[in-house]
Amino acid sequence: MVRLCEYGAFLNKRNFNSEGGEFKFVKITSNFIKWGKDPEKIETNCQIYPIKDIKSIVYGRVSPNLNENSNKLLSYSKCFSLLLQKRTLDFYCKNYEEL
Numbered sequence: 001m002v003r004l005c006e007y008g009a010f011l012n013k014r015n016f017n018s019e020g021g022e023f024k025f026v027k028i029t030s031n032f033i034k035w036g037k038d039p040e041k042i043e044t045n046c047q048i049y050p051i052k053d054i055k056s057i058v059y060g061r062v063s064p065n066l067n068e069n070s071n072k073l074l075s076y077s078k079c080f081s082l083l084l085q086k087r088t089l090d091f092y093c094k095n096y097e098e099l
Helices: none
Strands: 009-014 021-028 032-036 047-050 054-059 079-084 088-092
Touching (some): 021 088
Antiparallel strands (some): 009 088, 021 032, 054 079, 079 088
16 A cells, blocks of 8 residues: 555554544655655645655554544554654555555
């Protein structure tokens, strides 16, 4: 899943402070992970974190956020988390087979 984001992919970014999540366009470059609503504006209007901030990648529904009640029905194999130095980013790939 993460490797496919090199080209950009729509993933469901799961939010800790709200039920459910939003579909975001996620792109990973050699230096940054970026996400936003519009793939056309991913270079100018997006959230961005340096790749060097990623401590590890955890596959499955294992983060505290992904184990919240609103996320319990998500398929374990379609979830992953990026553990950054100061936060965790949780994603769900609804149409994993289509990627």
